[in-house]
Amino acid sequence: MKEEGGEVLYRCGTLTYTRLGLLNLFIWLLWGDFCFSMMETVSPSLTPLLLKMHNASNLTIGILMGSIPALLNFIINPIVSTRSDRTRSRWGRRIPYLLFTPPFTALFLILLGWSDQIGAFFYNLLWGDGGSPATFTICLIAFFVICYQGFDLFVGSVFYYIFADVVPQQFIGRFMSLFRIAGTLGGMCFNLLVMPYAKTHMSVIFTVVALIYVLSFTGMCLNVKEGEYPPPPPVKPGLKAMVAGYFRDCFSVPFFSILFVGLAFNYVSTVCRNMFNLLFALNDLGLTTAQFGRVGAVGGIVGVALYLPMGYLVDRFHPLRIYLAGALLVIFVNPFGFFFVHGYGTFMAMGILLAVVYTVQNSSLLPLCVKLYPKEQFGQFCSAAAMVKALLLVAANAAGGWFIDLFGYRWLYVWDFLFTIPCFVLLLWIYFRWKKLGGDEGYQPPLRP
Template sequence: METALEKTYSVGTLHYTLGGVLAVCGWMLWGGFCYSMLAYVLVPTLLPLTLDSFHASGALIGLVVGSIPAAMNFVMNPILSTTSDRTRTKWGRRIPYLAFATPFVALFLILLGWTPEAAALLHATVLPGVSPATLGIVLVCVFAVFFQFFNLIIGSIYYYIFADVIPHRFIGRFMAFLNLSFTAAGFVFNYFLMEYAREYSSWIYTGIGILYAVSFALMCFFVKEGEYPPPPQYQAATVPVAKRLVNWVAIYFRQCYRSPFYSMLFLGTAMTQVSTVCRSVFNLLFATRELHLTEAQFGRIMGIGSLVSLGVILLMGYLMDKLHPLRVFLWSGVLVILINVWGYFHVTDYATFFAVGIVIVIVYSVQTLSSVPMYIALFPPEKYGQFSSANAMVNSVLVIVANWGGGLAIDRFGYRFIFVWDFIFTVIATAVLIYVYVKWKQLGGMNHYKAPEVE
C-alpha cells in the first residue's frame, strides 16, 4: 500500500513526493518572508523617514511612497500579467522575470539606504551650489522610482507562480503559512530593527537588500516550473499589431468592467486600500512627533501586534471556509470604523497608542488574509489573473490620488487626521461592499454562487 511519503502529487507536468511539495513550499515561503520584509515593511516604514530627514513635505512623501508606485502599477500590472501568461522559455514563464528583476531591486534598495552619504558627497565634490537636502530629495526620488519599477515586476509575478508549482490541494494551507511568514517578517523588523531605524538605516537597507537578493536567487534556482501548452492565439497574426492591441484592450475592459458586481467589488476593495494610505505612511511620524514615542517603542508595539495576529491568522484560516471570506472582509471593515472613532478621541499616550496599535494590526491582518481567498471565490476562475490585474488597476488609480491627497491633508490637519481619513474611506468601502454582499447572495451565496457571465 502506498504511504503518504511515497504518494505522488501533481500540478501541470510537475510531479512531487510529499518531500518535494514541502521543499518547494519551503523555498516559496522563505522567498515570501524576505520579500515581504523588504516590500511591505522596510520601504513603507523607512522611506518616509528618509524623506523626512531631508525636510520633505507630507504631500511629497505621499507622492513618492504611494502615488508614483500606484501609477506605475496601473500601467505595468496588466502588461506583466498578460505577458508572463504567454511567455514560454526553458526556465518557465514566471522565473525569468523574477530572476531578472531581483538584483536590481536589491541594488536600488541599497542605494536608497546610502542616499544621505551620496548627497553629501555630491555637494562636496560636484554640486556645491545645491544644498544636501535638495540633492537628497532628488536622489531618493530617482532611486525610489527605479526600485519600484523592478519591485513591481516581482510583485506582479511572484503571486502567479504559486498556481504553477504548488499542487492545488495544498494551496489553501500554503497561503495560510505565507500570511504567517509575512506577519513574522513584520514582527522581526518592528521588534528587533525599528529602534535602530534612524541611526543605522543605511545598514538596515543594505542588510535586508543582500538577504533578499541571495534568498530570491536561491528560490529561483531551486524552484522549477513545468512545461506549458502553447499560448492561445486570440487574433490572427495577419491583423496589424496596432489593431490587435486596440482589440485586446477593448476586450479586456469590456470583460472586466461591464458587470456592476465586479465593478463595485473593485471599487470596494480599492476604497479599503485608500483608507489605509495615511496610516501606512504617517503612523510612525504620528507616534514620534505628536505622541513623542521613540522608534523603539513604536517598533515593539507593531512587533507585538504582528505576534498576536499570528494566532488570529491561524484561527481565521480555519473559520474562513466556514464564514466565507467576503463576510470576513466586510466585518473587518466595520471593526476598523469603530477603532478609528475611539482612536481619534482617546489615543494620547503610549498606553492608548499601544492598545489601538495592537488591535488595528490584528484587524488589518485578518482583512489581508481574507482578500485573496475572497478574490479566488468571486472572480471567474478561468480569468483569475486578468480580473486580478483589473482590480489592481482600479486600486492604483485611486491610490495615486489618495497618497498625494492624504499627504496634503496631513500637512493641513496634522498627523491625527490618520484616524479621520481611515474612518471616512472605510465607511465608503463598507457601503459599497454591502451592495456586493447583497448581489453575492442573489448569485447563489455561500453554497451555490456562480460567477456572473463575462464575454
Template structure:
C-alpha cells in the first residue's frame, strides 16, 4: 500500500509523496523537451540547414561535433566548480538555468530562420558585397556556436540539479524514467515532426524552442533547492586575476585528480566509454557490409532493442536503488564482456546478429542508466558538479583519441574487430571499477572523502 505520509529527504529538503511526485514531473517534462531539442532536433536538422547553403562535410563536422566537444571540455569544469560555489536565494543551479534557457530558445529559433534572415540581409546589403550562401553560412555558424554555448550550460546544470533536489533513495528509479523520456522524445519527433522538418524547418525550430522554454519555467519557478554548507573563504583575494585563475585550476586538479580513488573512477568510466567507440560508428557497416543485412533489417533490429530497453530500464531503476548502482554497473560490464566474446565467434548472419544486437542495446542501456546514480552515490555531494565535470573531461579526452585509433584498428582488422575492441576496453574498465568497489566496501559502503 502506498504511504502518502512517508517523508523523503534530500539535504535540507523534505517531501511527502505528492510533493515529490510533482517535483519529478516538472523535471521529467523539462527533460522531455530538452531531449527533443538537444538530442533529436539539432543533430537532425542542423546538417540539413548547413547543406542548403553548400557547406561541406568538414564544416558540418566542425559545427555539429568538434566545436561543441571542445567547448564542453572547457565549459564543464568551469560550470561545475562555479555552480558548486554559488549561493543565492534561488539556489546554486537554478540561476544558471533561468539565465541560459531564454538564450537557448532565441538562438535555436535564429538557426531555424537562417535562410529567411540571410535572404533579407542579401537584399538590403550592397549588391555583390556578399553571396547569399556566404551570409547564410556565417549566420548559421554564429547562431549554432552561441546556441551550443548556452545549451551546454543548460545540459550540464540540469543534470547536476537533480541530485541536489531528489532523495538519493529514489534516484535510480527517477533516472530510469529520464531515459524512457529521452526515448519517447525521439519517438515523438521522428514520428510526428520529422516529416515536416524539411518543408517547415523554421516553424519546427520555433515550436520546439518555445516548448523548451515553457517546459523550463516550472523547473525554475517551482523546483526549490535546499540550503548548502557555507563556503570556505578563498585566500589571496588581492592577487591578480591571472594568478587567481592559475590557483583555481591547481586547486581543481588537486581535488579531482589528486586522490587515487577518484582518478581511477574517472579512468574506469572513460575506458568503458572508449569501449563503445568502434561499435557506435561501425556497427551499421558491420551489419550491412560484412553480414549482408539491409539497412531496413539493421534498423528493425536496433528499433526492437530500443523498445525492449525501455521496459528493462523501468525494472532496472528499482534494482539500482535497492542493490546500488556500482554493483549494477559492474554486473552489466561482465555481461558485455561475454556478449563480445560470443559475438566475435558466432555472429555470422541475421539471426545471430538479431540476438546479440538486441542484447547489447539492452545491456548498454541499463549500464548507461547507472552512470549518474553511481556518481551521486560515490562523489562528494557538496562538490558534485565539480567532480562530475572532471569525469566528463577525462571521458572527452580519451574519446577524442579512441575515435581515431578505433578507426585505424578497423582499417587494419576489419569491422568484426569492434567486438575485440569492446572486449579489451571493457575488461580494463571493469578492473578499474573492481578497485573502486573494493575501496568503497572498505570505506563502509559510503562516499570516499576527497
C-alpha cells in the first residue's frame, strides 16, 4: 500500500489500484463467480436426477458424473494450467482461457438440459416409435456431460489462478471470503428459486442458467485487467524434457507431494454427498425438491453470514490452521448425520452443521494454496494438485457409486467421515513441516535444488 498525491494506492505486481479501482475489481470478479457457481450447481444437482429417470445405476452415475470428468481433469488441467503460466498476450495470461471457452460450455449445458427431447427424437428417427429410448438417452447424456466438462475445465483450471495475479496480497483472505459468499449466494439462489422446478422445467433451467453464465462471464473478462508479467523461464526443447521438468518441479519435494495428496483426500470425502445427497433426501427421507432447495438455501445463508468473519480469521491465523480446524469439524459432524437424520427437521439441522464446517474449510482452501505454492509457478502447482486429485477421483467416484449401491444413500456420511481422516493426518504433517520452514514469518516454498 502506498500514498500518492493523498490517494491510497494498492499494488499487485505491476497493477495499481485506488480504493474505487479495487472495489470495481472485486465487483466484477464476484459477479463472475456468482454466475459461475450457479452454472456449476446445475449439472451436479440435476444430471443424477435426469439419469435416475432413465433407471441408471448409482455406479453409472458415479462414472459419468465423477470418474470421467476426473480423468478429463487429469489430462486437461496440467496442460492448460502450465500453458497459462507461460502465456503472454495483450489480454494477460489467464483472461484468454476465461473468455473464449464459456460459449462452448454453455452450448453443451443447454444440450444436456434438452437431452430427453433430443434422445427421443433421434431414437424415433432411427428405430421408429414404440421402443424405449432410455439407453440411447443415457448415452447421449454421457456425450453431452463429457463435452460440457471438457470445455468447463478450461475455465475451472484457470479462474482461481487470476486472483493471485490481480488481488493485492493483503486482501486475499477477505477477498476469498467475499468470493465464497458470492458463490454461496449463486448456489443459494439456485436451491431456493430453481430447485423446486427441477422435475417440471429441467430443460428451461439448463438453458436460462447457461445463457446467464456466458453473458456475465464475458462481461467479467472484458472488465478485469491483468498486469505485466516477466518472461516465462526457458524450457528445454522437446516434449519429453518439458514433461520431465514439470514432474521434477512439482513432485520432487515431499512437502508438496504430501500436500497434494492431503487436499485430494478432502475432495474424495465429498464425492458421495455431491452425487447422491438429493437422491438420499428424495428417496430415503421422502422430501420434495422444494424442501431440499430450502435446506440448501438455509445452508447458503449460514455460509454468507460466516464467510466474511472467516476471511479475517484466515488472514489473522493463517489458512493452514483454519483448514485443519475445518477438517477436524467434518470428522466430528458426520456421525450425527448417519445416526440421527431421519426427516426434514434433522436433515435441515445437518445441512446447517455441514454449512458451518465446510464454510470454515472452504474459506481457507485457496488462500492456503496462495500462501504455500511458489508464486511464479502457481498455476503449474495447482495443476499438479489437480492431477493428484483427478487420479484419486477417477477411482473414488466409481467406488462411491458402487458403495452407495451396496449400502444405501445414508452411508454417504460414513464415506465422508472415513476419507476426511487421512486428509487431516496428512495436513497435520504439512503444518509441522511448515513451522520448520519458517512458519508465519519466514516460510519460503521448498523448491527443488
